[in-house]
Amino acid sequence: MLTSSLPTQEIDAPKAGWRGWFALVVLMLPVLLVSVDNTVLSFALPEIALSLQPSSIEQLWIIDVYPLVLAGLLVTMGTLGDRFGRRRMLLIGATGFAAVSALAAFAPTAALLIAGRALMGVFGAMLMPSTLSLLRSIFRERDERRFAIAVWAAGFSAGAALGPIVGGFLLEHFSWGSVFLMAVPVLVPLLILAPFFVPESRDPAPGRFDPVSVLLSLATMVPIVYGIKKLAVEGPVSLAPALFAVGVVFGWLFVRRQRRLAAPMLDMSLFRRGTFSGAILVNLLSIVGLVGFLYFVAQHLQLVVGLTPMVAGFALLPGLALMIVAGLAIVPVAKRFPPRMVVPAALAFSVVAYVMVALSTADLALLIVAFSLLGIGIGAAETISNELILSSAPPAKAGAASAVSETAYELGAVLGTAVLGGILAAFYRAQLVLPAGLPDAAADAARETLAGAVAVSHTLDNEPLAEALRLAAAHAFDSGVVVTALIGAGLIVVAGVIAATTLGGTRSTSTK
Template identity: 75%
Template sequence: MMTLTEELDLAQAHGRRVGWRGWTALAVLMLPVLLVSVDNTVLSFALPEIALQLQPTSAQQLWIIDAYPLVLAGLLVTMGTLGDRFGRRRMLLIGATGFATVSALAAFAPSAELLIAGRALMGVFGAMLMPSTLSLLRSIFTDRDQRRLAIAVWASMFSAGSALGPIVGGLLLEHFAWGSVFLLAVPVLVPLLIFAPLLVPESRDPKPGRIDPISIVLSMATMVPIVYAIKELAVHGPTPIIGVLFAAGVAFGVVFVRRQLRVANPMLDMRLFQRGSFSGALAVNLLSIMALVGFLYFVAQHLQLIIGLSPLQAGLALVPGLAAMIVAGLVVVPISKRLSPRVVIPGALVFSFAGYIIIALSTDPNAVGVLAAAFVSLGIGIGMAETVSNELILSSAPPAKAGAASAVSETAYEVGAVLGTSVLGGLLTALYRSNLQLPAGMPADAATAARETLAGAMAAADRLEPATGEALRSAAAHAFDTGVGATSLIGSGLVIVAAVIAATTLGRTR
């Protein structure tokens, strides 16, 4: 009986389909994907309790969410290249060990600053995990039909993790402290460390990109100031320092690109971006995730802080939409074999556009059914678009460059997550502040807390005398819902842009 490595070598040589060993390896590779998606959703639902316990400022509250994807996005290309050179499975195992360790430490962070630092360090190890999973799929499933289904499972696992996150997280948050959500990494990653060496074959690029310290620094110097500037613009409005940060990020980006074009064996092959199917699919990926994360950012707070649901109840309210996302990601596989992606993706994103419009036009923002229906519609479109765009990204790159292509795909995903929270979340914060009308006679400390975040306003209302507290709750809810309406229109615009990009860049290839 052939080993998995021999079976894959034969598949690579003859383009043959892999058997049950390949699908078993896929199941193992889904563990870190499941963890990352659970972690993102759980954190959104744990944020109200974190805000009450650690009392972060509004900027720190955004950084608690964004520190991880910001660092991860800056290091993904580097880690993808390291995986191509030293072995993708090896990078996966190192990342899993570090991620589990740091997650356990972050669970007991005593301050917002230390939690942010822990999230940043998790980003370092997370950057080793995600490119490895997707690039290993590319080396395992050489038959495109099998690979398309494997990537649909990979994308659906993100959705499955999002579905499990609110439920598991809700159960934990109702019985334990918020730190328990970070401890989830340990039981998920320990089986990976046991079974991956047995079931997942090692793979690497025979001619990997060179380890270029200058390019590594340049990639970080490009990502960090641009995303930080976006965050500051969203929270504090335009200032001179924001322009400096943008200019610095763009300048470093230009130097990075020129260096990759000049060296003989670059860390990132920039010729990939000349392919419309690659660049267009990346843009769709980024904008879709931006719209999804922005929606989850405000709906999690609305369900818990305004409607008054427990974390578990709030998670259950979103399960239909997350289930729809999973089903849509699998259903689109046979459809994408018969129709061009320039037709499939825009058609799918019509559902996402409708989801945001339902929120923007709702006359009863406190109706849980309206929010659930909107998320079902949004999830259908995102599930289909993510499956097709990820498959296009991988199939557009040579198999030997799977690590770099996967890293770029994950970079788009994580940047979209950062922008979803920073732009849509920051815009929502700004609109909340501008529309908040505080009741007269409030103590100065309560007024300051109320202006910072919605959680701060609700916590302050509990400490005030009943009439003033109720007036503050009503004012905060009205200000937040006003911001949600405007933010929803921006989200629908992002979906339209993604659909237009797909229709004009992806070509007619099925």
Template identity: 65%
Template structure:
């Protein structure tokens, strides 16, 4: 035990200036993914008015990207371990930039959904590569903890930058301009990564396993589809069958990995409480965060009436708090058990949701600002600690696959956040809206589908009728706030309890 405890001090050299420069380069795709998620949330009203998607179509515009990405992350993480993580990163960046241009000029909702699906394919190459390359660059644990904090804060920084830049773009250019942000972000990556980022791969990779890749896809996609279908349309045979198919495929995937001498994903990692606990904490935290952003982006613009830029400024203090919390927690994590750090942070997040739950639906922009500061502080601290635990507990040679598991939890959380909290709000909206008389059948249908649809219809109505429709639509949209806030409290509360239980034996 003494020899093992002293081994990291001997075998873990500290990274120099080039390592930190490499971290700056690896931050670029991290910033891009978070900017993309936040900008899209703020662009939804503009997309709704321009392309007139159905309520289901609107959810698919949001969900298809993380759905495809989540289904492929494990496969791509394993591929990066095999062919080289830097090489996979460069391939993904090239494809992502090209398809982003196509998405920017999509003329229909269906083509935008298709472009978002292809973005998910290339996006799956980006995120596991960045986190696993960080693991191979920073071998010293203290340095790695700080690097992970900076990496995790990249999501918050991108989220903070997204509303501001996106707000400016949406006020002066069409909604497609938000997708063009990928080009100036990824071009420097393609130039600098070969110069600063060292290649890394598994020295003893197993053979390519197409069956495992297929099983991982068949596990993720049907489960997410089934959950979405249950949330939007209620219980149906198709939704139940889809979930059953996904669960069966997941069981077969696990059994195959256990039998193979070199598995695509070493599922035995989940027997390590620090690894499995950190992954589930990431999942629950992101569900609550994305569900909050789905609601607040539309409430600020379509209910309160703020511009996209003004809405971004309302959320800016919370996003800055998320960044600061991720960095401040680094010295704390050296002295305090990770379970206690995570649980304490998520308690703050629960208080943020509690502020909204106590309003009874009358949510002002000031209260949303305060709630998001609390939510951001908690999630910023928790994500830094949990992501570092994922890297610390996984073998270095399998860093890509292990990072992919963490990213899968993040993207699955993004899907579930929209599919559960988002569709609860949609269902409550449909049940509560009262469409005034005098509308055509097409106008009434569009108004009942989404708040964005009601806003578009109101623009073509006489003033009195428009005011009546908007008042009813806005009240209906906010009718589900109490339920979604209660679910948010339950999610972050469950993650906090899990941290105390699963990580109770993990020392600082």
């Protein structure tokens, strides 16, 4: 039984009470906002391009600058929350994010919008580690905390479900700036309610602030994240290997400095705990699997099946709903069985989902069922892994531990698109057989992406040729999906093996 080996301070910890649960509701506001924001901008990009007329490089930076800055600052902001107060960092982040979002909504040029997105990354890095680390201090009793984290994880799933639907509705009725303005009505209630219901918490014995560590963490994460994106767009013959090398060198310098400091920004001893490191890797690979699946399923639904973005979002709702249900339903199961059994069993559902997609993408109902199975596995695994990350770290270091978890999430999202998306793009180009008689310019655009092929087909006067191009592009894309799905299944299997070998009983998560 899992509960028999809980640390004494977690068995006897007081219940959170009604204020704690209301605090959870308040903390869900930024979680929902950030998860919606992750998907909604892609729907607004065509209108932004028409309005601001950015260059191709500026258009990439509108998308890329936010996750680059966010990933680079997560560890720093999590540590600052431990030092100066997690609620304080949450309120500063919410104020800045809402203000900059409002300004970005009316940006007159692409350059100013890029600057606004960069500042949103700074303030966004203050939000997410704060929400998760505050749960650690509010819900000290293990079972309550596990359920609270399940709700927190469900917020991400709900936001992902709402993103296409909210984006489609806003862009149908308002200008592109509306996708940024929605941050204001979400975060204003947080700013009003959090001071009353969310208690402050911090590390009682923080070390001194180390600017060199901050710069080294930025110099580690930014080149790695940017390198992954370059690899996806340009392939291995690009700046990607050099960027990876730069990130690794600065990462080594960061680790060396943390080991030598009396009070490091990030306690590297956390990674010597098998449960902590194992849960981080499970988090990372699970998100790679989820985002990679969404990447090709969203394109298939819209560009092959022909659904609108909003209808495609509704088609994915069953899977996202089951992800939420699984995250909550796994809580009583996790009380009875150890995580080394529960997490691999949950991830088995996701493996089956990928295998189903590899066998056939022709049936819309099969895709919906497959995504539902994927959601069950990821929802359950994410709840347990996030709870283990917090439980295995000392309470005083909850912000730093949460930041590492969030960094794994961001890296997983980038890798899911870049790695699985890059593999899919490579197989698409290799398998594409263009119909005879296609103009050179149209052929070049069709070879780039499935979206390019579909867009070009609508400009052709010869309808039989256009239909032949659409069929050829769909066949090439779905051929790539088969290979990508098998690779995705392999990654989830690796996550399951890691869980089975590292996520032991709760003795490994003791906070003593």
